[in-house]
Amino acid sequence: MSKEQSEPELHDTLEQAQSKQDARMGGGVDDRFNSKLRQAFGSTPFILTKFDKFMNWVRGNSMFMLLFGIACCSIEMMHTYATKHDLDRFGAGVPRASPRQADVIIVPGTIVSKFGPRLKRVYDQMPEPKFVVSMGSCTISGGPFQEGYNVVKGAEEIIPCDIHVPGCPPRPEALIYGVLKLQEGIRAGESAPVTVKPYELEQFGDLDDDALVRKLASEIDEDDLVMRYNWADSP
Amino acid sequence: MTLAETISSALGLEGAVGQFVGGFIGAAIVGTFILANAAVAGPWAKRKITAAFTDRIAVDKLGPLGIGIIIPDAVRLISKELIVPEGVDRPAWDIAPLLIASSAILGFAVIPMGQVGPVEFQLADPEVGLAFVFAVASIASVGLVMAGYASNNKYSFLGGLRAVAQNLAYEIPLILTGISVVIFAGTLQLSGIVDAQQQTLVDLGPVGIPAWFAIVNPFAFILFLAANMAEVGRNPFDIPEAPTEIVAGFQTEYSSVYFVLIYLGEFVHIFLGGAIIATIFLGGPSGPGPASIGLLWFLVKIWGVFLLTQWARSALPRVRIDQLIEIGWKGMLVLSFANLVLTAIIVGVIA
Amino acid sequence: MSLEAPEPELDVGETPDGDLDYDELADLLGEHVLDREEHVNAEGFVIRPDSVETVLATLKEEAGFDHLSCLTAQQYGDRYESIYHLKKYDDPTQELSVVVPTASEEPVSGSAAGVFDTAIWHEREAYDLVGIEYEDNPDLRRILLPETWQGHPLSNDYNQDQPQIVPLREHANPMEKRTQVPDRSDTMFINIGPHHPATHGVLHLETVLDGEQVVDVDPDIGYLHRCEEQMCEQGTYRHQIMPYPDRWDYISAGMLNEWSYARAAEDLADIDVPEYAQVIRTMAAEMSRIAAHMLAIGTFALDIYGDFTAIFMYSITDREKLQNLLEDLSGQRLMFNYFRLGGVAWDLPEPREQYFQKVRDFCEYMPGRLEEYHNLLTSNELFQMRVLDTGILPPEEARSYGCTGPVARGSGIDYDLRRDDPYGYYDELEWDVITDDGCDNFARALVRLKEMEQSARIIEQCVDVLEDWPEDEREIQSNVPRTLKPDHDKEIYRAVEAAKGELGIYIRSDGTDRPGRFKIRSPAFCNLQSLEVMAEGEYIPDMVAALGSLDIVLGEVDR
Incomplete structure (x- = not known):
């Protein structure tokens, strides 16, 4: 397969994949597998796409x-x-x-x-x-x-x-x-988009200062990790 | 002709340069060969053997019998993110996996692996061969302790401590039993030990039973096998790892390449154990047929020991740490001394 | 020894024919009894909050009520109430409820922790979910919910939508204050779980180690607290509750769990169950029991042999066979939802002969298979070395912790509700209750292995009975009204012998088609509490083995 022939096709699939990702996560490219090498190259050269395919095959x-x-x-x-x-x-x-x-x-x-x-x-x-x-x-x-x-x-x-x-x-x-x-x-090169989830681990000190936080302030240290559940917003 | 000589003569090099280049390339070939064996054992053979014991099929999608899984498994493991947890003791944490993997490979430098055609696969044959093997093989336990201690994880720490206690308790019986063979053979040189096993012990018409030390002294053989199980950390002595007790022991915090090194190191270690057993008890590369297929017989023997470890893994319970120490110090040490004294007396009386 | 059986000594309040004389019991307690209530299963004595310990101690020592089966806490409009359900290990049909009302404004009650060790956890749970405080409980803190939780979810004024904050503390030693270890300089605190291969789910063991030895262990549960009681209180009796019991003890023990709810609700609403359905129930329940014990043995082997053992795979293979049988019967592999109030959902699968043959084949296959397990496990010397005389649970401790099921029977307590408090078709069949005096990990595993044999016996007899059942009398369900509304304030506590032990259900009806209070007495919850006794002073591997031999299911522990 020569480079000239394969390129448009690859770009197409890449765009498709990206638009699919965008649709799912609403902006931002999933760069979970992105490497420094790829960033240095700027675009995605042929050798890396082949390598990508190989790595996807490996992981799959x-x-x-x-x-x-x-x-x-x-x-x-x-x-x-x-x-x-x-x-x-x-x-x-x-x-x-x-x-x-x-x-x-x-x-x-x-x-x-x-x-x-x-x-x-x-x-x-x-x-x-x-x-x-x-x-x-x-x-x-x-x-x-x-x-x-x-x-x-x-x-x-x-x-x-x-x-x-x-x-x-x-x-x-x-x-x-x-x-x-x-x-x-x-x-096929898909992976779940990494997005911020509703319930995240945060340091207690970073939480908004509301009644609940004030009440617990004596029990939890500022730098303890906590998860805040807002049950009312849950689906 | 040894492997190093073959290479240097093929390259037309002579003298010190020839020795160095030949030795270097020879070492690379032997190392690669051993690692290749471990690579087959780790991701594929181990799964297939365990599956056979538990009525399963295991990997069967890529290549014949699923042997193609080796490539994705190896590449994937190496390509994973290397997590360096917070608070690890940095140089020690990095050196440990290297130490575990390299110490086991180093042991193969002196193992006579037999011939392929006219080429003799043995890198070096020092007079203290057996002592060298034991010495480098036990460096691995330093690696285990380093890994356990440097990981900044309590499970790793427990695993490291267990590894040290276990290796101390079993190294001594292992070596003492090895010495009883040395008394028989009269040399520490591994090729000498192999040669000493070449005569025929009993002639049963067409079949001659060779004077392998496993047949001459089965007691020492069994003792050595058991101690070796503990040395390589497999059931019933897999307590430094003990997944249901301390997660993964000393290797809990390792990921990616370091994990691969430890994983490979474990398998190479099992093969080294097998190689020692093959060399000092099972006549090394000797077997039916011409001497030129010696490597094949050697492989059969070390894979046989590997199979045994996997069998034990599927069938035997793991003993408790205190019981293990007790078996080591109170049982095997005494037995191995008894074996040693007995061997010395027998050899003394006969000779 | 004389050949005549000695006259059994009668406890206070016991009549010679094995019934209870509540008047005599009331006389024994004298002025402590303020009032007497009539529950469906037993009478309830109402007492003052500050006389809990005295009353329970008197009942335990003089009237022989040595089994605190359960503690139910609930909130009424005008008061809180704790009900201690007492039984006797010798005869669980002799029951007594001790009702302790406390004021709405200040729900403080006395504690039974001084009399029964098991009360500690039960009272912690009551405090956690309902909000009653028990004075003198040595360890009154939240048990199922995180310690920073706001409010008590089963109390009347709880707002489910309020936000909650849950901390993640890893290295802080929560046992610093509680542990009794005098010199802590040489000990190490370690979290085992909630994600750990040996904890059979999401159990968290806070452990203090001295070298490899366990000095102190405190099980931290609640990582799978799925609000089962709330779910059941929101469902209607007739159909909506039955799916949930399958998910308490989810190790294929669904049939046994469903029976616990069916038994309690049927007695509450006076529903008869046709004999034919009882036989089917008995057969299905015993299949469930074998499947559950299989997994217990398999995971126990996993804990001791390491995770490549063949025994685990063998036990799963055998479970597959059972699951096929159960699937043929109920249509599901794991969550059967097969029992109905007043019977079962449908008749045996057609063609019946073929199904009977399959079940018979399995029963014939079982003994040979069990022999193989005995070869691999109990007669393996390394295995014996590991489990004999480790994880000792003396019978007195087992009673005090309310242990039941194979755990109690492995400690030599001859207690099996199938025989002692017969239900279903069990009293028509021939089988034995297995006990073992070993009190150790080995004994508990052995009891399970032998119980599977007995279960296979029961199944075989059930098949015989079912095969000969006349075709026109195969009534699978009695006539049950579409909407069940038991009378207002009717209370019942009923238990069955589930895979892990006594699984009890308390229901209070409030006159609607949903229960006013639904309380589950989980056997694994009580059994787990005794881990401390078994593990302290032992090595880590023995603690892991003890946990495996307890055979807990977190779904049932946390509910």
Whole structure:
């Protein structure tokens, strides 16, 4: 394939991809995988696009999973890893206990207020590029527990999710399908836009000074990390 | 002809320059070869073997039997973001993975790996070969402690401490058992030890049973195998890593390249353990057929030991740290001394 | 020894035929009893808040009520109320409720922590969710919600929309003040969890270590507090509550959990269940039990063998077989939603013969499979070395902590509601209650393995019964009104033997079609509390093993 022939086509796809991203995140390019080298080149030369394709293929074919269980869905997740369904067939079945060595976090269960900051922390501890599979209704919207006083209305309030697998809980086949779709997406160069989530970890001192903050001022240090839940704004 | 000589003569170099260049390229070839073995073992063979034990298939999408997974796995791991956590003890934290990986590879410098055609795969054959292997192999435990201590993580710290306690407890029985072989062979030189195992012990018509030390002294062999399991940190002695207890032990905080180095180092270490066992107990590269396929037999033996470690991993519980120390100091140390004394008496009486 | 069975010694208030004489009990307590209430399951004695400890101590020592099954706290329009549900380990049908009303303005009550250790956590939960303060509770702080939470969510004036702030403190040692370790210079504080491979979910163990030894451990729960009680209070009796029990103990134990709600609600609303449905229920429940125990054994092996063990995979393989059977029956792999008030959702799948054959095949396959587990686990010497005599839970402590299920039976307490407080079809079938006097991690694993065998026995007998059932008498549901409205202020506490132990439900009806108060007595919650006894002084790996042998499910612990 010569450079002249392939260039317009590549630009097209790039533009398409960008417009798709823009549509989803409303401005700003996702530069999660952007390197200094690419910035130095300014545009995207041929050799880097080939390299990109190769890296996407690599990331889409092999992933280490974080050993991470929350609730009901983790039982089906275990079944997905285990004998009958064997997720490892698709190169996605090595569990790592340490988030530093994992690529994909499957979030299998309800996120509650107390766990929100921890989920954020575990996600932050994973090295880029990282991907999130949100498994089950609870991680999508809070599921059957959405009306609970303590339940975060979906994992996406806290971390960006690449793919949602609906079900309560999803069958192992559904999870495998989800992981395959994720791999397909990665191979095509898509990834979830990193946007600011409604619930972020902040230092307590940075919060707006309202009644609640004043009330807690004696219990929490200024530089403690906190997560503020505005339940009234939740979906 | 050794590998270094072959290379230098092929390049037409002589003297010190020839020795240096030949040795250098030879080392590169051996190192690459060993790393290639570890690369096959780590992302692919380990998964396939575990899968076979647990009625699964494991990777099967890329290439025959999924062996193509090695490329994406390796590239992806290396291309990940390298996270340097806050508060790590910087030079120590960076050196540790290098130390773990390099110490294991260094051991292969003196291992006689047999022949491929006329070329003898052994980089050096010093008179203190066995002592050298043990010495460099145990540098890895320094790496483990450094990793554990420098990571600024309590789990890593616990893992590092466990690694040190474990290696201290098992290095001594390991070496003492190794010495019993030295008494038999009368030399520390690894090629000498291999040669000492070449005679036929019993002739059973067409099949001759060789005088491998594993057959001459099976007690020492089993002792050495067990101590070696602890040395390389595999079940039932995988407590420095112990994922269900201390997350990932000393390697909890490592990501990307450093993690790859530690991961590779572990597998190279298993292979080095296998190589030592093959050399001093299983007749090194000897086996049926001509001597020119010696490397093949050597590979079969080290992969056999690898298989054993994976088998143990699927089937054996992990012992507790205090039990491990107890087995080491109260059990194996005593047994290995008994073995040593017994060997010395037998050799003394026969000789 | 004489050949005649000795006359069992009767506790105060016990009649020779095993019933309770409440008048005698009231006499025993004398002036402490202010009033007597009639609950569906037992009588309730109303007492003053400051006499809680005296009354419970008297009842425990003189009347033999050694099992504080549950504590329900609730707010009425004019008062708060704590109900201590008492039982006897010897005979759980002898029940008594102790009702402690406290004033709305100042909800302060005495504590039962001095009498029952298990009361500490129960009272913490009541404080956390309802807002009753228990004086003399040694450790009264929030348990399920973060410590900075504002308000008490199950109290009447709670505003669910108010913002909340949750801190993330990692290195601060929250046990600094609480731990009893005298010299802390040589100890290390370590957080195990909430994301840790050994905690079976999102449990957080605040641990103080001396070298490798555990000096002090405090389970921090609530990372999966999904407001199950609130959810159930918002649902209608007839249909909307039943899906939730599946999600308490989500390890395929759904059938057992559904039965707990079904039993309580059916007794509350006087619904009869056809015999045929009871047999199906029994069979389905025992399948659930095997599946749950399978996972318990598998994850226990995971904790001890490391995460590449074949045993875990084998147990998952066997669970798949069970899940197939359960899916054929209920249509779902995990969240069955199969029970209905007054019966089950539908009859056995057609063709019946084929289904029976599949179930029989499984029951025949089980013993051989269990033998393999015994070979891999219990007769492995390394395994024995690891688990024998570790994680000791003496029977007295187990009783005091309200332990039930395999945990109690592994400590030699012969307590199984299926036999002692029969429901369903269990009393028509032949099976044994497994106990073991080992009191250690090994005993608990062994009890589970043997219980699976008994469950398979029960299933086989159920299949026999179902096969011979006349075709025109297969009534799967009794006639239940579309809208259930039990009488106003009717209260009931009923328990069943779930996979982890005694799963109890307290319902107070307020005359509408939704419960006024719905309280879940979770066995894992009580069992987990005893971890301290098992783990302190042991090594980290033993604590991990003890946790594995407790077999907790965070969904049930936190609800």
